[in-house]
Structures are given as C-alpha cells and as structure tokens.
Amino acid sequence: MPRSDRYHHGDLHATLLQEANQLLNEQGVEGLSLRKLAERAGVSRTAPYHHFRDKNALLCALATRAFSQLDEMINRQLRKGGSKEAIQDFVREYLRFATENPEQYELMFGRTLWKGGEPTDELKSVAYRSFRHYAEQLGGMLQGRLPANTDALRVAQASWATVHGLCRLLIDGIYVNREDMEAVSEQSVALIMAALSHSED
Numbered sequence: 001m002p003r004s005d006r007y008h009h010g011d012l013h014a015t016l017l018q019e020a021n022q023l024l025n026e027q028g029v030e031g032l033s034l035r036k037l038a039e040r041a042g043v044s045r046t047a048p049y050h051h052f053r054d055k056n057a058l059l060c061a062l063a064t065r066a067f068s069q070l071d072e073m074i075n076r077q078l079r080k081g082g083s084k085e086a087i088q089d090f091v092r093e094y095l096r097f098a099t100e101n102p103e104q105y106e107l108m109f110g111r112t113l114w115k116g117g118e119p120t121d122e123l124k125s126v127a128y129r130s131f132r133h134y135a136e137q138l139g140g141m142l143q144g145r146l147p148a149n150t151d152a153l154r155v156a157q158a159s160w161a162t163v164h165g166l167c168r169l170l171i172d173g174i175y176v177n178r179e180d181m182e183a184v185s186e187q188s189v190a191l192i193m194a195a196l197s198h199s200e201d
Contacts (some may be wrong), residue, residue: 024103058201060120071130078137098167162188
C-alpha cells in the first residue's frame, strides 16, 4: 500500500514513527529531520507537525517507544523467577536489544534528550517506570536473601549499571569480541546470583 494511502487510513502517527526509526538507524540523530521524515513517508512537509511539534518531540516519541519495548522485556524475562538461567536470559536479551538498536539505545540513555534536549513527561514516565519494574522484580528475588542493612534498590541500581556498561562497551566499539562480552555478562550474573544465594550460606 502506498504511504500516502496509509495516511488517509488514519495511521500516519504509527507510519511516521516507523519511518523515523529507519531514518535514525540509517543516518543517526543528526540526519533525522521532520522534512526528511515527510519525504520518507510520502506526505506533505507540514503533515508530521500535526503529530510532533518539533524534532525534540519526535526524538522523545522514538525513545518512549524504545523504553516501552525494554519495559516489556523486563516484565517478561524477570517474571520467570530468580534462577540463574532466567537472569542470564534477561542479560543476553538486554545486550542484544542494545547492540541491535544502537541509535535507539543512545537516544534512550544519552545526552541528546536528557541533557541537551527536553524530555517529555511521557518519556520520563516510561523511562522511570521501566527501571521501577526492574527494581521491583529484582527486589522480589532478593527479598530475605541480602545481608542486613543492604538496600535492595542500590543493588538494583548497581546491577543495571553493570549491564548498561556492558552495552556501552559493545556499542562504542571498545569491546568488539562478543565471546568476551558473553563471559563478562555471565560473570555479572554470577555476582547477582551470589546475592540471591546469600541466605543459603
């Protein structure tokens, strides 16, 4: 179906996000503009402005979409329980998500929106919600298993930072050997499992 026909069927917003995602993959944040997006979607130059006030709003919408995907992954993977296999599956899928979508990942966690831009309320809500769900799921696994006076939230923050750091090393090209990163990710899971098994010591 031609893009212009899709517009008349009322799904221009979804079409614009899909096309913007492709442009982001191909040309990065710098190469993405509402003008290029209109050309790509086959609509008038003014049409995207009915959905996104400016480039910042478009970028926020893309980051919101990506965080929603991450949130779904967190809830699906960590709901399996606190086994080593479940946590390893989560770490592997998180790494795959980040490295297969590097431009989106940079948009989600980089300076473009959080320091140089203006994150929308919707973006802030879904971003904070995804971490809250991670902390809640991990906290449930850790309940009663941590040393006295250990803050489960801090454990969640530290473990998230570890996984995020692995992603950055891969995306930035510092680590290009995936086998090495697999070994590092397994070690990070071993550390989490050590906390989970503390009460059994």
